[in-house]
Amino acid sequence: MVKLRFDDGRVREAQGPDQIVEIVKEECPDLADRVIGLKTDGRVVDLNAPTPGDGEVRPVFGTDSDPVALEILRHSTAHLLAQAVRDLYGEKVQYTIGPALIEDFKYGFYYDFDLPEPVGTEDLAKIEKRMHKLAQKREAFVRHEVPVDQAKAEFEKIGQGYKVELIDDLVRNEGVREVSLYRHGQFLDLCRGPHVPHSAMLKVFKLLSVAGAYWRGDAANKMLTRIYGVAYFEQENLDKHLERIAEAERRDHRVLGKQLDLYSISDLVGPGLILWHPNGAIIRQTIERFWIDEHIKHGYKILYTPHIAHERIYQTSGHLEAYGEMMYSPMDIEGQNFRVKPMNCPGHLEIFKSQTRSYRDLPLRYCELGTVYRYEPSGTLHGMLRVRGFTQDDAHVFCSLEQLTDEIEKIYEFVDFMMRTFGYQYKVELATRPEKSIGTDEEWEKSTAALRAVLDKRRIPYGVEEGGGVFYGPKIQMLLVDSLGREWQGPTVQVDLNLPRRFGCTYIGADNREHVPVMIHRALLGSMERFVGGLVEHYAGAFPIWLAPVQVVVMPVSEKFNAYGRQVYQRLFDASVRVELDDSDDKIGAKIRRATMQKAPYMLIVGAREQEAGQVSVRSRKAGDVGQQDLEGFVAAVTDEIKTKAL
Numbered sequence: 001m002v003k004l005r006f007d008d009g010r011v012r013e014a015q016g017p018d019q020i021v022e023i024v025k026e027e028c029p030d031l032a033d034r035v036i037g038l039k040t041d042g043r044v045v046d047l048n049a050p051t052p053g054d055g056e057v058r059p060v061f062g063t064d065s066d067p068v069a070l071e072i073l074r075h076s077t078a079h080l081l082a083q084a085v086r087d088l089y090g091e092k093v094q095y096t097i098g099p100a101l102i103e104d105f106k107y108g109f110y111y112d113f114d115l116p117e118p119v120g121t122e123d124l125a126k127i128e129k130r131m132h133k134l135a136q137k138r139e140a141f142v143r144h145e146v147p148v149d150q151a152k153a154e155f156e157k158i159g160q161g162y163k164v165e166l167i168d169d170l171v172r173n174e175g176v177r178e179v180s181l182y183r184h185g186q187f188l189d190l191c192r193g194p195h196v197p198h199s200a201m202l203k204v205f206k207l208l209s210v211a212g213a214y215w216r217g218d219a220a221n222k223m224l225t226r227i228y229g230v231a232y233f234e235q236e237n238l239d240k241h242l243e244r245i246a247e248a249e250r251r252d253h254r255v256l257g258k259q260l261d262l263y264s265i266s267d268l269v270g271p272g273l274i275l276w277h278p279n280g281a282i283i284r285q286t287i288e289r290f291w292i293d294e295h296i297k298h299g300y301k302i303l304y305t306p307h308i309a310h311e312r313i314y315q316t317s318g319h320l321e322a323y324g325e326m327m328y329s330p331m332d333i334e335g336q337n338f339r340v341k342p343m344n345c346p347g348h349l350e351i352f353k354s355q356t357r358s359y360r361d362l363p364l365r366y367c368e369l370g371t372v373y374r375y376e377p378s379g380t381l382h383g384m385l386r387v388r389g390f391t392q393d394d395a396h397v398f399c400s401l402e403q404l405t406d407e408i409e410k411i412y413e414f415v416d417f418m419m420r421t422f423g424y425q426y427k428v429e430l431a432t433r434p435e436k437s438i439g440t441d442e443e444w445e446k447s448t449a450a451l452r453a454v455l456d457k458r459r460i461p462y463g464v465e466e467g468g469g470v471f472y473g474p475k476i477q478m479l480l481v482d483s484l485g486r487e488w489q490g491p492t493v494q495v496d497l498n499l500p501r502r503f504g505c506t507y508i509g510a511d512n513r514e515h516v517p518v519m520i521h522r523a524l525l526g527s528m529e530r531f532v533g534g535l536v537e538h539y540a541g542a543f544p545i546w547l548a549p550v551q552v553v554v555m556p557v558s559e560k561f562n563a564y565g566r567q568v569y570q571r572l573f574d575a576s577v578r579v580e581l582d583d584s585d586d587k588i589g590a591k592i593r594r595a596t597m598q599k600a601p602y603m604l605i606v607g608a609r610e611q612e613a614g615q616v617s618v619r620s621r622k623a624g625d626v627g628q629q630d631l632e633g634f635v636a637a638v639t640d641e642i643k644t645k646a647l
Contacts, residue, residue, distance in 0.1 A: 003056040011056075021047070024059055034062040034233075036072055036196045044068055046143055046194040062201065064237045067102050074100035076141065076195040077131075077205050077231040078109040083187035084130040085113055085227070092116040095189070096162040096215065096224060105486045106245055108205075108230030112213055114162065115225050124207040127227070135202045139185040141195035151179045154188065162215070163190045204238050205231035208245075219377065244484055251484070253536035254383040259597065260541050260549070262532075263384065272381045272388030274529050279549035282578065283535075284528055286547055288369055290421075290645075291393055291525070298414055300365040300395060305347030307371060311337045316502055317346045318438050322471040326374045344370035344394040345521060349503040352398055352517075357507035362517065363399035363407050369528070370394050384533030391528040397520040398500070400509075401446070404518050408454045408476075408493060411522050415478060415491045418524045422535065423544070423647045426478040426490055428460055431468030438472055439498040447495035448474040472498040473521070482538040489530075494521035542621060545601040545638070546645045551578040552638065553595040554616075557588045557607040564611040568604060568631060575635050577642070592619070602638065 004012045004023055012023045024035050037060040038045050044060060062069050078098030086093045098111030113119075119127075146154075148167055155163040167190065170176045182191045184199055196202065207229040215221035232238040249255075257263050262280030269275060276284060292302065311330055314320040319342060320327065330337035341347070348366050357364070371391045380386050399407050419426055430451055433444045451474055455462050462476075469475050475494035479487040496519040506514040525531040535543065545551050552572055556565035562583045572579040580600075582591045588605065595603050603619040610616055615628045629637075 005056055005058050020057070020059070028061075035059050036062045036069060036201065037194050039068075044072070044194055046141070047197050049143070049194070062196070062233050064233050069233070070108075071100045071102050072194055072196060073202070073233060074102070074109040074231045075191075076199075077202050077229065078111050079141075079182065079184065079187070079189055079191070079195065080131050080134060080199060080202050081109075081127070081207070081227060081229060082111050082113075082189065083134055083185065084127050085111070085115075085119075086187065087134070088127060088130055089115060089117065089119070091159060094160055094162055097166075103487075105248070105484070106230075107208060107228045108232075108241075110226050110228045112215070112224040112226050114215075114222065119210060119225055119227070121210050124210065124227070128205075128207045131202075131205070131207075134185070135199045137185065138198050138200040140198045141182055141184045141193075143193055143195075144181045144183065145178050146181055147178055148176065151181060151190065154181070155190070158188065166190060202231065204233060204235050205229055206238060206242065248484055248486070248537070251537040251540045252383075253385070253533040256536050256541040257383065257533075260536075260599065262536070262549075265383075270388070271378055272376055272386070274384060274387055274389070280532065282549045283532055283543065283547055287525070287528065287532070291369070294414075294418070295367045295395070298365070298410070300367040303348060303351060303366050303368040305344055305351075305368060305370055306341070307373075308338045308340050309346070311339045313346045313350070314339060314342070317343070317349075317499060318471060318502065319343055319346070322436060322438075323374075326376075328373060328375060340373040341370075342372050342374050344368055344372060344392060345396055345499065345519075346503075348394075348396045349499060349505055349519070352500075353503060353505045357398075357517075359400060359507055359509045359515075362507060363397050363403055365395065365397045367393075367395035384529045384536075387527075387529050390530065393523055393525045393528070395522045395524075397522065398505070398507075398517040399520070400507075400515070401518055404450045404495065404520075405453055405457075407520060408450060408495070409458070411493050411520065412454060412458065412460075412476075415493070415524055419478070419480065419490070421645055423538070424480045424482070424490070426480050427487065428455065428462040429465050429468070429477050429479065430455065430462050431465040431475045431477055433469050433474060434467045434471060436471055437469070438502075443497040444474065447497055450495055451476050451493070470494055470521075472496045475521075480534065482534065483540075484537075488534050489526060491524050491526070492522065495519075496521055542599045542601075544645065544647045546642045548599070548601050549578065550580050550598055550600050551642065552580075552602045552604060553591075553598070553600045554579060554581045554604045554606065555588060555591045555595070556583055557605060559583075559585065561606050561608070561611055565606050568606055568616060571631060571635060572638075575639050577635070577638060596621075604634070 004020055021035055035047060037047050039058040039060055060069055062073060064070060082095040082098055094114035096112040098109060100109045101107045148171055152164050152167050167179055170179060179190060180192060182189050182193060182195060207227060209228045211226045212223050213226040215224055230241055260279055261277050263277055264275045266275060311320060323342060327342050328340050330339055369391055371389060373389045376386055376388050397407050432448060473494050473496040475492050477492045478490040480490040481487055500519045501516050505517055507517055509515045554565050554569045556562045565581055565583055569579055569581040592603060601621045605617040605619060610628065614631055616631055616634055618626045618629050618634060620626050
């Protein structure tokens, strides 16, 4: 007898899956046909899985609001995709892995195939049609636990060598003796599950794209064909998802970056290396000036460190050992190996230890807009968001252990201020010690406790990413949530008790003895490239006025009013407004269209009436035509909007 518990606290007793379904029909008649699994002992299992004799289970209902249910649905749909591809392209098809992607903004699942013939985007409709036909058969997803030798034999029989390799890995890495197989119809797959009870529940899905993917993500292995898709329980939610994708494509920073003339990437310069055009440079410079001003207000000292350094410094820091594959090859300079820097922190450590420090000097706050270089495989590069050379807004705070919690709290307040200024909401995660790390257990425990204490004190909701810290310390990381609900890697706060010791950094304490300082690594924006690229998509290129490359465009209605237009232009220019004068021979409609494509916050149209009255006709990007205004009144209003960094 098993206890079936509902979310409202009701408990019923049942004997096996069939009775569980019957009880659900009684208690939740509207959801009876939506039971897709069971939660038991912290696990999610198939609906027909053996239930514990005297344990407790909860039903999992198929709803789009439940990530657990959505994962079951999407993983089941990935299996349906593999079945359809196998049916269409024959027994020579080898299928590898097909996970659900719950956190991915665009995709809901994928499956990787080794195919006997090329498959492209034009084939997706055919595959999708076959999936719907298979789903209608209402074939049950049946789980079997079998010995590894039997499982390998079954997959060898049907020519699925990748599955045999995966089983061998499970034996080698986890010591398993049995594996779980799922069969629906004639299709067999290696899978941990769970799955929906039958294929008829797979109704609402869409295949999205085809891409290449190396087996196990290793370029030394064969290139496979990856088919992406998404699935929901409700058609309405799939429609919304597809519209979000369409809107994201309209906001793509690579498209808008070209339209707004922000940046480019040249094959002659090299992939992943950004060329900032004047418009993009204005945005970057505006952000950097704001960043510098605020850091000075918060007690930071500005630093600059070289772009190259002797590789000994990265041996000392541990970066060469931990991140050597991401660093560029050494360059020989007079028989010595130098590297372009992948991190700014080693230079800051050297500056700290360049003179004797006292406890009275602490906390000592350094910051740098430092450009670093890291190897990223060409297949991962993505406009401004994934690059090989980027400028980090780095900062390092040296403090005593007693000052640590207070400094972390100040940094958190600084982060919050910056994100609100740029119009971002964010989520918070605590990332703990990774498998590959340096330092003692005690150091990691102290560091993690300090970060956790600040989050708990401020009652900040946060998740925990186990093993997500950097090799030298744990971190708080913020995920920025943009206007489409997508999450971007944002600010990080890392506590480090290791690197100061490795570099021999000390200060003289009040006891007149040497002590090793604590080092806090901190980035507010992450990198200028990624942050600006993210802002482009967040605002769809329509930046708040304080960030806009061109803030006001002055448009004489004809050549007769160009002189007055130049007067208006000069008055705004003298007020430090980024203004352009469109005194071309084009008609006013063409000028408006051009400024609209530029996404200028304001257009000022000047003609006879405006000239006579010393006014301007104002067209706002947000409000449309707002009528005539006194020039001085407009200048005062727009400069105030810029000064206050209005969103």
